[in-house]
Amino acid sequence: MIYFNNAATSCPKPEAVYQAVDYFFQNSGMNPGRSGSAERIDAARMIFECREKIADFFSIKDSAHLVFNSGATESLNTVIKGVLKKDDHVITSKMEHNSIIRPLERLKVEREIDVDYIDLDPESAEVDYQALENAVRDNTKLIVISHASNVLGTVNNLQRIGELAAAEDILFLVDAAQTAGVIPIDVEKMKIDFLAVPGHKSLFGPPGVGALYVRDPETLLPLKEGGTGTNSLSITQPEIMPDYLEAGTLNTSGIIGLRAGVEFIQKEGIKNIHQKEMKLLKKLIEGLTVLPGIKVYGKKEIINRTAVTAFNLEGYSSNQLAFKLQHDYDIQMRGGLHCAPLLHKFLGTNTKGMLRLSPGYYNTEAEVDKFLNIMESII
Numbered sequence: 314m315i316y317f318n319n320a321a322t323s324c325p326k327p328e329a330v331y332q333a334v335d336y337f338f339q340n341s342g343m344n345p346g347r348s349g350s351a352e353r354i355d356a357a358r359m360i361f362e363c364r365e366k367i368a369d370f371f372s373i374k375d376s377a378h379l380v381f382n383s384g385a386t387e388s389l390n391t392v393i394k395g396v397l398k399k400d401d402h403v404i405t406s407k408m409e410h411n412s413i414i415r416p417l418e419r420l421k422v423e424r425e426i427d428v429d430y431i432d433l434d435p436e437s438a439e440v441d442y443q444a445l446e447n448a449v450r451d452n453t454k455l456i457v458i459s460h461a462s463n464v465l466g467t468v469n470n471l472q473r474i475g476e477l478a479a480a481e482d483i484l485f486l487v488d489a490a491q492t493a494g495v496i497p498i499d500v501e502k503m504k505i506d507f508l509a510v511p512g513h514k515s516l517f518g519p520p521g522v523g524a525l526y527v528r529d530p531e532t533l534l535p536l537k538e539g540g541t542g543t544n545s546l547s548i549t550q551p552e553i554m555p556d557y558l559e560a561g562t563l564n565t566s567g568i569i570g571l572r573a574g575v576e577f578i579q580k581e582g583i584k585n586i587h588q589k590e591m592k593l594l595k596k597l598i599e600g601l602t603v604l605p606g607i608k609v610y611g612k613k614e615i616i617n618r619t620a621v622t623a624f625n626l627e628g629y630s631s632n633q634l635a636f637k638l639q640h641d642y643d644i645q646m647r648g649g650l651h652c653a654p655l656l657h658k659f660l661g662t663n664t665k666g667m668l669r670l671s672p673g674y675y676n677t678e679a680e681v682d683k684f685l686n687i688m689e690s691i692i
């Protein structure tokens with residue numbers, strides 16, 4: 314099997330991640346904060362250490378402002394639904410994932426919010442920064458933007474958007490689903506108020522774990538309320554962080570696996586990981602572009618991007634080709650639409666979709682060659 318679907322989830326994980334999760338279950342399956350044994354203390358200590366490690370990775374000053382949850386979708390829902398009130402205005406873009414679009418569309422109906430979906434620059438395929446600036450209104454409460462497109466791999470300039478948001482006193486939410494672990498993120502430098510982080514993609518963690526950074530907890534209400542294992546006499550949600558946004562039993566094994574993923578990245582070097590992925594991507598794009606009948610979407614340059622590319626082959630729908638590649642050749646990638654409906658409309662691919670390839674750190678140049686040979690023989 315050749316796995317070119319790392320934008321969906323990274324596979325395989327580093328050996329250390331498997332070992333960390335296994336170690337947790339073999340040695341301490343206790344619920345942190347909900348029992349009194351030595352193992353409980355161990356689990357709570359492990360979570361604290363993971364929080365410190367992951368907060369530091371994103372230059373978060375106070376690790377209590379990093380809460381663990383199930384992933385980017387939960388983080389985005391928490392902020393969008395926790396911050397926005399009736400008649401607020403939001404600026405986002407046509408690049409966004411349904412994890413942003415769907416909660417916003419719900420609030421359009423339920424809270425009568427207004428949403429501007431900004432176009433992409435046709436040259437760079439990044440958000441049109443001027444249009445974003447022009448969209449600011451007196452009632453703009455939130456700017457929510459992906460760090461990178463999950464379809465085109467384009468990376469947006471977060472610092473530029475963060476500076477605009479800070480200057481206009483607008484909250485800035487970043488969807489780091491496609492970049493956390495592969496492109497450095499500094500919440501201070503980039504003036505990010507909320508950072509949505511999935512654990513299972515480039516951070517190499519298990520599925521079902523993620524994190525949310527919140528600069529000022531007073532800017533939002535929690536999505537969930539419930540047990541925190543602290544302050545149990547209180548019948549209202551504790552206001553201290555991280556408990557304020559961390560109701561319910563945490564995914565301890567996932568969090569421990571996530572820490573192992575982050576440690577692996579630190580050991581290998583985020584720059585080395587990105588460079589290796591870019592080398593594979595370059596070979597893929599160059600190989601695909603010279604084949605007849607292939608249309609590669611987005612920019613072809615290997616600068617300022619993640620290891621994602623999308624294409625179509627004349628005469629095939631993307632799903633037909635994906636089916637063939639999977640069933641005849643055991644190549645894992647993704648055809649169809651990629652949870653980014655406005656981007657597909659913008660690019661005119663909302664009926665046939667696109668075939669998305671996303672090589673990862675564990676892929677090899679030999680696998681890219683093999684894939685290109687297969688494409689040549691199909692053509």
Ligand SMILES: Cc1ncc(COP(=O)(O)O)c(C=O)c1O
Pocket residue numbers: 320321383384385386387410412459461462463488490491510511512513523
């Ligand atoms: C850009 C983007 N945002 C959000 C998500 C959702 O992430 P999670 O699986 O952690 O909920 C994804 C996952 O595919 C994504 O690519």
